[in-house]
Amino acid sequence: xxxxxxxxxxxxxxxxxxxxxxxxxxxxxxxxxxxxxxxxxxxxxxxxxxxxxxxxxxxxxxxxxxxxxxxxxxxxxxxxxxxxxxxxxxxxxxxxxxxxxxxxxxxxxxxxxxxxxxxxxxxxxxxxxxxxxxxxxxxxxxxxxxxxxxxxxxxxxxxxxxxxxxxxxxxxxxxxxxxxxxxxxxxxxxxxxxxxxxxxxxxxxxxxxxxxxx
Numbered sequence: 001x002x003x004x005x006x007x008x009x010x011x012x013x014x015x016x017x018x019x020x021x022x023x024x025x026x027x028x029x030x031x032x033x034x035x036x037x038x039x040x041x042x043x044x045x046x047x048x049x050x051x052x053x054x055x056x057x058x059x060x061x062x063x064x065x066x067x068x069x070x071x072x073x074x075x076x077x078x079x080x081x082x083x084x085x086x087x088x089x090x091x092x093x094x095x096x097x098x099x100x101x102x103x104x105x106x107x108x109x110x111x112x113x114x115x116x117x118x119x120x121x122x123x124x125x126x127x128x129x130x131x132x133x134x135x136x137x138x139x140x141x142x143x144x145x146x147x148x149x150x151x152x153x154x155x156x157x158x159x160x161x162x163x164x165x166x167x168x169x170x171x172x173x174x175x176x177x178x179x180x181x182x183x184x185x186x187x188x189x190x191x192x193x194x195x196x197x198x199x200x201x202x203x204x205x206x207x208x209x210x211x212x213x214x
Contacts, residue, residue: 002077008032009042013051013074022055022067043068051077083166090171099173106176113177114184121185130155130207133185157182159203161196168197178203 002010015023015031023031029039046052051074057064094102117136121129134144134157141163146155159178168174175197179190182205189208194200 006042008034008038009046012039012042012046013070013077016052016068016070016074017078020069022058022069024058024065024067026065028068046074050074083164086164086167087170090167090174094171094173102171103173103176106173107180110177110180111184114181118185126186126188126207126209127154129186130157133157133182136185153209154207156193156207157205159196159205162203165196172197178205182207 002013005013011032012028015028019027025036025039025043028043029036032039043052047054047068050071052068053071055067055069058067090102093105097105120136121132124132131146134146137144137157137159141161143160145158145160147158148155162168164174175192175195179192182188182190186207188210191206191208192203193206194202194204196203
């Protein structure tokens with residue numbers, strides 16, 4: 001989690017983790033056993049990286065001084081067990097709803113997420129929406145690319161990773177979330193032609209053109 005950070009920077013981040021209300025430069029210098037100037041340099045670097053931020057002013061007996069606190073990005077450096085927690089939730093849902101019920105729930109989640117993102121694609125053609133949808137997936141953590149096969153009218157979205165691979169290995173119903181997300185965003189049906197969980201090289205999503213209106 002801390003690749004690219006020096007020892008002092010890691011220690012500084014840990015001190016702020018243990019003091020949620022924040023620490024001043026002087027506090028950090030005292031706790032780390034280094035000079036005030038050294039702390040300022042480390043703090044400036046971490047602030048530029050978005051890992052810490054300035055908090056509220058605090059009274060120290062004299063003139064109020066600013067404290068530093070961990071940012072959300074800084075907090076995310078420390079280990080978490082999202083996968084374990086998600087597995088507990090999915091187990092509970094599947095035991096209550098069954099396989100079909102869990103797949104319906106994943107469909108609802110994907111559809112609702114898609115509906116919240118759809119306004120960003122207003123006024124675009126379907127091809128433009130496909131490229132925009134790929135970029136949205138990238139922002140969610142997918143390593144996506146859009147390819148155009150000769151003879152096909154629409155591009156195909158390929159994801160080279162699964163952001164919930166461990167969960168999907170145990171709960172294949174989770175894959176419904178991706179399909180429903182894309183169907184909602186694009187207002188089109190999706191063929192999930194290849195899936196990493198099913199030993200595919202990628203997750204490949206073919207977007208079907210809308211049916212001609214009668």
